[in-house]
Amino acid sequence: MGDHLRHVAALGARRSAAGEHEVKNAPTMTILDRSSSGGSFTEYGALDFNAAAVLMGHVGPGHPAIAPGKIKVRPRKGDHGEVGPWRLGRQAVRHGPVTFRSVLAAEGGKRALLGAEAEPVSGPIMDIGNANSRSRFAGGAREFVYRGNVPGPAQRCAVGVGQLAARLAKSGARRGLAVGRGG
Numbered sequence: 001m002g003d004h005l006r007h008v009a010a011l012g013a014r015r016s017a018a019g020e021h022e023v024k025n026a027p028t029m030t031i032l033d034r035s036s037s038g039g040s041f042t043e044y045g046a047l048d049f050n051a052a053a054v055l056m057g058h059v060g061p062g063h064p065a066i067a068p069g070k071i072k073v074r075p076r077k078g079d080h081g082e083v084g085p086w087r088l089g090r091q092a093v094r095h096g097p098v099t100f101r102s103v104l105a106a107e108g109g110k111r112a113l114l115g116a117e118a119e120p121v122s123g124p125i126m127d128i129g130n131a132n133s134r135s136r137f138a139g140g141a142r143e144f145v146y147r148g149n150v151p152g153p154a155q156r157c158a159v160g161v162g163q164l165a166a167r168l169a170k171s172g173a174r175r176g177l178a179v180g181r182g183g
Helices: 003-012 025-034 140-149 165-174
Strands: 038-048 053-058 072-077 085-090 098-105 111-120 130-137 156-161 178-181
Touching: 025 038, 025 098, 025 156, 038 130, 038 140, 053 140, 085 130, 098 130, 098 165, 111 140, 111 165, 130 140, 165 178
Parallel strands: 111 178
Antiparallel strands: 038 053, 038 156, 053 130, 072 085, 098 111, 098 156, 111 130
């Protein structure tokens, strides 16, 4: 089984995994998982300014709880940095409110949480693995990218289903983490 399917299996068993060695997202995936909302590794890959939508997705750890149905498994021939044939789990993000969450390095070496809520909308999505969505943020694609990167790079994040930003902000604040809004 390729690394991707091992990550999906780990997330289904409530153990976070770091996609592409990006360990900063494992805690956010765990937070979303413990909130019973999933917690899949994703990143923005394209911006549709005309539709004010952000196309998200990644070939990385995918959580079965965000999928609208069964996860499709298909063979892939060594792409995205992988060598040799491997299997890929492909899933979309079910429609309804979603929350994106990222961990950033803040001033003074502290950590900060950054979050944004969105609504997956119909339309073309990327075909690159899991957590594929076409999401619309209240402030639009430009504001999401701007606000999501001013505090520090946050292209990669975790996505979970439901409107969780306020609840997660309170949880982060109780733990002494700076909390920001990404879009």
